[in-house]
Amino acid sequence: MLNNIGGSTIAEAKERLSHHEVLGWIAYRQKYGTLDRNRRLERHFAILTHLTSRVAGGKAELNDYMLYSQQAQVVISLEQAVEAWS
Structure with a gap:
């Protein structure tokens, strides 16, 4: 995953991140831009x-x-x- 948020694969991220955390990262990206x-x-x-x-x-x-x-x-x-x- 991008910058290891939630894990190194999509499967790990889906397993480890809650819906609330995902919404938090979406809000962060909308406010501050890309994580790249x-x-x-x-x-x-x-x-x-x-x-x-x-x-x-x-x-x-x-x-x-x-x-x-x-x-x-x-x-x-x-x-x-x-x-x-x-």
């Missing part, structure tokens, strides 16, 4: 770079500095997905 350290570091460095760029007169957006997150945002239509999977 790499993405959190990427976001922090992107914010610093973005602020530095803006002070210097740059026009780039925050997401321009978050390459790892941009790769995860690939969106395809339902028809394209069906074609790819068949």
Whole structure:
């Protein structure tokens, strides 16, 4: 499981975590974002770079500095997905 919350496998997490604990982790993620350290570091460095760029007169957006997150945002239509999977 992600960051060993509840155990190292999904089966262990289902066995060890109560419904209340799962809701607590969901609320935590909604408030603070992902638990993935790499993405959190990427976001922090992107914010610093973005602020530095803006002070210097740059026009780039925050997401321009978050390459790892941009790769995860690939969106395809339902028809394209069906074609790819068949």
